[in-house]
Amino acid sequence: MQSMGLSAVTAYTAHREWATRPPDERYASVSSLHEAARARRTSTEERVVEAHQIRTAAESDDALVLKDASARTSALTHWSFEQLASMIGAPPKYLRTLPAPIAASAINVGLQRQNREAHQFFADRAAPWTVHALTSLRYVRVHHDELAARVLDLMAEHPAWNLPLGYKDGVYGAELVPSGAYLGDRDMFLFLVDSNRDLEDPTDRSHAGLFRGFILRNSDVGAAALTLDVFLYRVVCGNNIIWGFQHVAGFRRRHVGASIHEAWTDSLHSVRAALDANLADDRTTIHRATTHELGADREQVLDAATTRLELSRKQAAEAFGLAERFETNPRSIWGFVQGLTRLSQRTPWQDQRFALDRAASRLLTTVH
DSSP states (O other): OOOOSOOSOOTTHHHHHHHHOOGGGEESSHHHHHHHHHHHHHTEEEEEEEGGGOEEEEEETTEEEEEOTTOOEEEEOHHHHHHHHHHHTOOHHHHHHSOHHHHHHHHHHHHHTTTTOEEEEEEESSSSOEEEEEEOTTBOOOOHHHHHHHHHHHHHHOTTEEOOEEEGGGOTTSOEEEOOEEEOSSOEEEEEEEEEEEEOOTTOTTOOOEEEEEEEEEOSSSSSOEEEEEEEESEEOTTOOEETOEEEEEEEEOSBSTHHHHHHHHHHHHHHHHHHSOSHHHHHHHHHHHHOBSOSSHHHHHHHHHHHSSOOHHHHHHHHHHHHHHSSOTTBHHHHHHHHHHHHHTOOOHHHHHHHHHHHHHHHTTOO
């Protein structure tokens, strides 16, 4: 599998979703999520509205609504309010501190200055109306139910793909249930694993094997790009931390321009082929990574790591130390990548973990 770019997905990405999603955003299966996404799509519509045709009004001191040219009143979500504030160049956090009548007046002044600029609304078809998103006309929506349907197709052809088990409702020690399918008002998140087809990791003394997984994320309201990331892993814990995480391939596309649908389809074919394929290519990649060395000794490895990757010498030395402790050959690309992964899992700061996981991903993609 060839990487299509560096990813923001790390060993802790699924864990954060597991730990923070409210119960009403959790789904026990991909099919139940698909049904909910399809129902949401059916009940919403896209409309083009010019800025001068809309106004805000206060229903009370702490409730603000949006009115269109037909005087139809719509509620705003937390996210669409932020988009409205950004549209007029106002800070949303400050607007929320104001009484609704004052905030409405300030927003309306900003809307009047927009002249006839058009925007795209994503709102409910029927009362009581809610506006879920306000975006530019360049924004191209990819619906959650379309993506979930593709995943269901994959699962039908390869039943080994499934949601991993996780403690129910993000409560450690609770009943283990299928986890990793989340749908909220801002985004959809799917985390699936294939735990039946394993790859032998020749450097793993436990001989537990490596398995494949992927994470698919999308927002239909402009909160995030469309991303699909494929990775190898050793174990997924009940709190959905992915141990032995190694990013392999990925796709990322902003929701701008009609080409997103073509680009998504083309990239999906590539990633789908990788997910469907036998494990020969992955075995070859692992073999090469275990046999290619960064240097003949510790100092040469540290020199190579700090030159080729965005690492400090201290980080490189700590990663080498962990690789030396747990891997059969810390000088190999695979051994050093495992050292970086272990260092990431011991790092308390999210931005540092991301930097270490990105360095590991970049190093692994150099193996051809």
